[in-house]
Amino acid sequence: MTELDLAGRRELILRAAIAEGLVDRDREPVAAFLDLGAVAANVAALHQGFAREAPHADALHAFAAKANCLVPVLGFLREQGMGCEVASLGELAQAEAAGFPAERIVFDSPAKTMRELRHALRLGATVNADNFQELERIAAILAEHPSPSRIGVRLNPQVGLGGIAAMSTAGATTKFGVPLRDPGNRERLLAWYRSHPWLTAVHAHIGSQGCPPELVAAGLREVLDFAAEVDAQAGRRQIRAVDIGGGLPVDFSSDAAAMSPWGAYFAQLRDALPELFDGRYTVITEFGRAVTAKHGFIAAHVEYTKSAGGRPIAVTHAGAQLATRTVFMPEAWPIRVVAHHPDGRHKAGETIRQDVAGPCCFAGDLIATDRELPPLVPGDLVTLLDTGAYYFSTPFSYNSLLEPGVYGARIDEDGRVRFSTIRAPQSIAELLRRTGGDPAQLSDPGPRADAPPHEHPAPTGHPVTAHPAPSEHPALLHHSAATAP
Numbered sequence: 001m002t003e004l005d006l007a008g009r010r011e012l013i014l015r016a017a018i019a020e021g022l023v024d025r026d027r028e029p030v031a032a033f034l035d036l037g038a039v040a041a042n043v044a045a046l047h048q049g050f051a052r053e054a055p056h057a058d059a060l061h062a063f064a065a066k067a068n069c070l071v072p073v074l075g076f077l078r079e080q081g082m083g084c085e086v087a088s089l090g091e092l093a094q095a096e097a098a099g100f101p102a103e104r105i106v107f108d109s110p111a112k113t114m115r116e117l118r119h120a121l122r123l124g125a126t127v128n129a130d131n132f133q134e135l136e137r138i139a140a141i142l143a144e145h146p147s148p149s150r151i152g153v154r155l156n157p158q159v160g161l162g163g164i165a166a167m168s169t170a171g172a173t174t175k176f177g178v179p180l181r182d183p184g185n186r187e188r189l190l191a192w193y194r195s196h197p198w199l200t201a202v203h204a205h206i207g208s209q210g211c212p213p214e215l216v217a218a219g220l221r222e223v224l225d226f227a228a229e230v231d232a233q234a235g236r237r238q239i240r241a242v243d244i245g246g247g248l249p250v251d252f253s254s255d256a257a258a259m260s261p262w263g264a265y266f267a268q269l270r271d272a273l274p275e276l277f278d279g280r281y282t283v284i285t286e287f288g289r290a291v292t293a294k295h296g297f298i299a300a301h302v303e304y305t306k307s308a309g310g311r312p313i314a315v316t317h318a319g320a321q322l323a324t325r326t327v328f329m330p331e332a333w334p335i336r337v338v339a340h341h342p343d344g345r346h347k348a349g350e351t352i353r354q355d356v357a358g359p360c361c362f363a364g365d366l367i368a369t370d371r372e373l374p375p376l377v378p379g380d381l382v383t384l385l386d387t388g389a390y391y392f393s394t395p396f397s398y399n400s401l402l403e404p405g406v407y408g409a410r411i412d413e414d415g416r417v418r419f420s421t422i423r424a425p426q427s428i429a430e431l432l433r434r435t436g437g438d439p440a441q442l443s444d445p446g447p448r449a450d451a452p453p454h455e456h457p458a459p460t461g462h463p464v465t466a467h468p469a470p471s472e473h474p475a476l477l478h479h480s481a482a483t484a485p
């Protein structure tokens with residue numbers, strides 16, 4: 001990774017993307033980017049931080065696919081040595097398409113169907129059962145077909161909620177896992193482990209953004225105590241793996257930490273939970289946001305600017321379709337917005353209070369309200385920072401806004417930026433087919449009529465570096481690299 005701060009890297013990528021036409025006022029008014037070099041450095045920091053704080057423990061660091069489910073991204077993370085945590089049949093397929101072997105896939109979902117369970121157990125993925133009914137199903141399947149899967153149970157230690165209720169999963173009445181403190185549950189689950197020796201793992205995910213590490217440690221304390229009880233009643237080591245979930249929060253307010261504070265987090269867990277990392281268990285982690293959030297951004301053109309009731313408003317092409325949580329829960333999910341000149345240079349100078357709106361047809365489609373920013377004018381761009389997880393990878397199809405292209409960016413030693421297509425921009429033809437229409441019915445195909453140039457093959461080798469350039473970007477066909485001035 002070149003020695004540049006995150007802001008410098010973003011500007012380099014943005015200027016190169018504009019020069020190549022990947023984001024373009026007329027053709028592609030919004031696009032998203034993932035800084036692959038920074039992601040790779042962050043994953044390396046995860047591995048190093050773990051190895052330093054837990055030198056004796058085996059680990060499977062499974063990326064939570066819901067944070068960024070784009071198959072080339074998953075393939076890239078596989079190449080960086082991660083596993084993959086999935087929570088639906090779709091994510092399971094995405095993980096397989098990205099090349100993860102089943103033994104590096106962890107299947108968590110609160111609503112697995114019988115067919116999904118059969119499939120995952122046949123493949124040999126790790127399966128974490130959510131509840132007693134699911135355990136009955138797994139036992140029934142295993143009675144007919146043995147499986148190489150590692151099987152655990154998701155526990156809800158009921159230690160309380162973090163800062164964002166909707167992101168917290170260890171409350172007294174949370175929907176996930178077996179609530180350990182409810183009357184009778186602990187004994188009932190211990191009996192399950194006693195009579196089913198194939199139950200060799202325990203799992204907990206205490207919560208995502210907003211859960212302090214002390215809360216996570218308190219929850220995992222309960223999980224480890226439960227594991228010790230299982231082993232004690234078995235008179236042998238039955239629990240082989242402890243899955244500690246994800247949830248390391250991200251700083252959305254600054255670029256102070258270019259990499260997530262992995263080492264500090266693992267050190268805190270090791271101090272609070274000495275047996276977790278002493279080598280007796282394989283440790284599974286399921287981080288999502290902390291792996292990719294800070295290294296992705298959305299770039300959107302400002303289409304119009306106006307004033308309403310004395311408040312300046314910039315109408316841009318990025319709104320609830322790409323920043324759904326921020327628009328619907330602005331207090332819980334504020335994101336930084338940066339202003340840029342049409343060529344991508346950072347726009348500095350005096351600021352005014354303004355709203356930054358999206359293109360959706362509802363009044364609440366605001367990315368930022370009353371935000372101090374340099375005065376925006378049509379043709380400028382805004383970037384939405386820290387959106388590499390849970391934003392552009394999972395668009396909301398409101399108003400049939402076309403899904404923007406997503407590009408991986410590699411910054412060479414000499415500052416050249418090379419792009420690869422992670423997700424081609426959605427075409428009108430694709431949209432029509434998905435919504436039951438026929439593109440042949442259009443008298444005038446309009447802009448963006450073409451089908452996307454190529455489906456991505458399942459990544460092999462270098463999944464995000466060698467995809468064909470979209471044909472709508474002639475610049476891309478002629479030079480695959482640009483040097484930002």
Ligand SMILES: *Cc1c(COP(=O)(O)O)cnc(C)c1O
Nearest residue numbers: 064205208246247286287288289
């Ligand atoms: C969402 C989720 C994760 C990832 O959470 P992050 O906050 O993105 O790290 C991990 N495990 C489970 C079970 C989840 O639901």
